[in-house]
Amino acid sequence: MKKLAKLTLVLALAFAMAFTFAACGGGSSSEDAASSAASGSAAGASLTATEGELHMATNAAFPPYEMTTDDGGFEGIDVEIATELAKKLDLELVVDDMDFAAVLTAVQSGKSDIAMAGLTVTEERKKNVDFTDTYAKGVQSIIVKEGSDIKGPDDLKGKKIGCQEGTTGYIYCADDFGEDSVNSYNNGATAVQALVGDKVDAVVIDNNPAKEFVKANDGLILLDTAYAEEDYAIGVSKDNPELTKAVNDALKELIEDGTVDKIVQKYIKAE
Numbered sequence: 059m060k061k062l063a064k065l066t067l068v069l070a071l072a073f074a075m076a077f078t079f080a081a082c083g084g085g086s087s088s089e090d091a092a093s094s095a096a097s098g099s100a101a102g103a104s105l106t107a108t109e110g111e112l113h114m115a116t117n118a119a120f121p122p123y124e125m126t127t128d129d130g131g132f133e134g135i136d137v138e139i140a141t142e143l144a145k146k147l148d149l150e151l152v153v154d155d156m157d158f159a160a161v162l163t164a165v166q167s168g169k170s171d172i173a174m175a176g177l178t179v180t181e182e183r184k185k186n187v188d189f190t191d192t193y194a195k196g197v198q199s200i201i202v203k204e205g206s207d208i209k210g211p212d213d214l215k216g217k218k219i220g221c222q223e224g225t226t227g228y229i230y231c232a233d234d235f236g237e238d239s240v241n242s243y244n245n246g247a248t249a250v251q252a253l254v255g256d257k258v259d260a261v262v263i264d265n266n267p268a269k270e271f272v273k274a275n276d277g278l279i280l281l282d283t284a285y286a287e288e289d290y291a292i293g294v295s296k297d298n299p300e301l302t303k304a305v306n307d308a309l310k311e312l313i314e315d316g317t318v319d320k321i322v323q324k325y326i327k328a329e
């Protein structure tokens with residue numbers, strides 16, 4: 059009997075220790091609770107389409123906002139801001155690279171969680187997706203060949219203009235000068251190649267990508283006059299207001315603590 063009592067005591071102690079260990083390891087269980095709350099799965103549902111991941115729909119041919127790296131990765135202002143956003147939400151960023159014209163539909167259909175693509179806020183687009191606060195300004199600018207007689211937006215009348223498909227540049231030019239005056243290209247670089255090859259007389263595109271394209275091609279200049287000024291923001295599905303709020307709150311923090319500025323300055327050197 060004595061022996062049995064001893065054994066029971068030992069077993070009880072072992073159990074108690076096992077429980078204590080579980081409770082200590084419970085540091086991780088409370089962490090789990092915190093992370094699932096952050097990724098919105100507290101109520102069982104994930105904040106994003108794929109649990110633990112934040113999918114960013116973009117068109118990675120738009121330097122300095124998004125571009126591919128030599129080793130097949132992605133970089134740029136949007137990519138880095140999205141990486142920081144994902145960190146704050148305890149999610150892993152996945153870049154979904156596609157045609158720009160597909161970016162909003164990807165978010166609407168739930169294939170991607172956010173659209174971040176130097177994406178301009180427009181009334182038309184607001185009907186299809188929700189936007190966060192603005193994190194950058196864009197200016198639609200005009201690239202021409204050196205010696206061109208196009209000196210400003212008014213001179214675009216009667217000319218052939220190259221634009222990237224689905225962009226605000228395309229929409230403005232088609233509205234102002236007629237669809238027949240605008241050739242649309244898969245990305246900004248091919249529009250610029252069309253200008254180099256005299257297929258179009260000018261390219262209308264956002265100013266920071268424009269600067270990169272002019273730098274990369276001899277004989278091109280960027281006109282000083284702005285065609286249109288716009289705001290960039292992140293698009294989120296109208297069906298996921300929780301995600302819009304979470305992303306917007308995180309974005310606000312990154313703007314306030316200077317992270318967004320630091321990322322922008324890394325890619326856009328002050329003139």
Ligand code: ARG
Pocket residue numbers: 116117118119120124158175176177178179196222224225226227264
């Ligand atoms: N800001 C313009 C727009 O929203 C052009 C954006 C193009 N972005 C890109 N990643 N290709 O229509």
